[in-house]
Amino acid sequence: MDAAFDHSDPGAVATGLDRVRLMWRRGRVRQFRTAALLCLLAAALVVGVALAPAVFPVTALMVPLLLGSLVLNPRQLPWFVGWIVAMVVATLVLQAEVTSRIVAVAVIEGLMAAIVLVTARRRSSLGVAGNTGESMFVDLRDRLLNQGGIPALPAGWLVESALRSASGTPFAGDFLVATVLADDTRLEVVVVDVSGKGDAAGTRALLLSGAFGGMLGALAPEDFLEAANDYLLRQGWDEGFATAVHLSLDLVTGDFSVRSAGHPPAVQRHSGSGRWGVLPSAGPVLGLIEDAEFEVAQGVLGPGDAVLLYTDGMVERPRRDIEMGLDRMLGQAETLLHGSFVGSAERLVASLGSPDDDRAMVVVHRR
Numbered sequence: 001m002d003a004a005f006d007h008s009d010p011g012a013v014a015t016g017l018d019r020v021r022l023m024w025r026r027g028r029v030r031q032f033r034t035a036a037l038l039c040l041l042a043a044a045l046v047v048g049v050a051l052a053p054a055v056f057p058v059t060a061l062m063v064p065l066l067l068g069s070l071v072l073n074p075r076q077l078p079w080f081v082g083w084i085v086a087m088v089v090a091t092l093v094l095q096a097e098v099t100s101r102i103v104a105v106a107v108i109e110g111l112m113a114a115i116v117l118v119t120a121r122r123r124s125s126l127g128v129a130g131n132t133g134e135s136m137f138v139d140l141r142d143r144l145l146n147q148g149g150i151p152a153l154p155a156g157w158l159v160e161s162a163l164r165s166a167s168g169t170p171f172a173g174d175f176l177v178a179t180v181l182a183d184d185t186r187l188e189v190v191v192v193d194v195s196g197k198g199d200a201a202g203t204r205a206l207l208l209s210g211a212f213g214g215m216l217g218a219l220a221p222e223d224f225l226e227a228a229n230d231y232l233l234r235q236g237w238d239e240g241f242a243t244a245v246h247l248s249l250d251l252v253t254g255d256f257s258v259r260s261a262g263h264p265p266a267v268q269r270h271s272g273s274g275r276w277g278v279l280p281s282a283g284p285v286l287g288l289i290e291d292a293e294f295e296v297a298q299g300v301l302g303p304g305d306a307v308l309l310y311t312d313g314m315v316e317r318p319r320r321d322i323e324m325g326l327d328r329m330l331g332q333a334e335t336l337l338h339g340s341f342v343g344s345a346e347r348l349v350a351s352l353g354s355p356d357d358d359r360a361m362v363v364v365h366r367r
Helices: 010-051 058-071 077-094 100-123 130-147 198-218 221-235 322-336 344-351
Strands: 157-164 174-181 186-194 242-250 255-261 267-270 275-278 296-300 306-310 359-366
Touching: 010 058, 010 077, 058 077, 058 100, 077 100, 157 174, 157 186, 157 344, 174 198, 174 359, 186 198, 186 221, 186 306, 186 359, 198 221, 221 242, 221 255, 242 306, 242 359, 267 322, 275 322, 306 322, 322 344, 344 359
Parallel strands: none
Antiparallel strands: 157 359, 174 186, 186 242, 242 255, 255 296, 267 275, 267 306, 306 359
């Protein structure tokens, strides 16, 4: 690993810039080499088709075309497609007899080239090659999922989470962010439901998860939802609203506070009575009105107690009142959580809610 350099030293900065330029030049050389190899491959296939048509079919030119669509950047791809079209024309010229079948194959290859160009034009806004763009999406997806990871907690506490998207992919409009602060004595968790569903809301959820993650660790609990509301208002999105529920828990005493922004209420299970109680916090949806205020519900988690945070996909279904959905969730929770809370969030998400909506669940349990 390279040693770190002092940014205040002009010589060190110059060395760093030289390294960046060198890496950039190497990248350009690598891209040029790849494009040149693909062009040579296409030319070799043309010669092969002309000399040994029984071994090299005319359709062989689709191979470099497909490879080029995967590895070349949007700037290189148009002229490479032009090269492939020229090679197809050369193949027709070199044929001893141009049959209707060969003409049909050439037309199909021309259509494939047009499809690749249209796809490249859509990628040009991103500015990367096909496989690179997919790698970026995978990295962004992993970062979104990591934002929702539950940090290690002191002994005596169990926190589990589960997330299901309406589309069945890891991209969803529901997400959660969690962190432990103040020398491992305070847990902060926020569950958010972004407007929209599945992949359509995934990009907004990704942006908000990063922003909310930064605010969650830097602000006092009473300031978090206000800052989140201001952030959404500044974005100016057409569908820029979101609901959220925020839990701040003292891991030493069990004292907690819950604040909600247009979100279904958190619920608490009291181990002594075995009953569930709704935590009455309320507030406007994030991103709609300025200077919003959010009510707080406070309580204490004793040994055996639990708190559930969830999104509306867990309790809402078409033609069913949300109160009925909440009653059903609590009844199912009492059955599924009886005896053990391990794996509880996954069990609840799997058995409850609408498969046509994103669903998220967080279970906080004091052992």
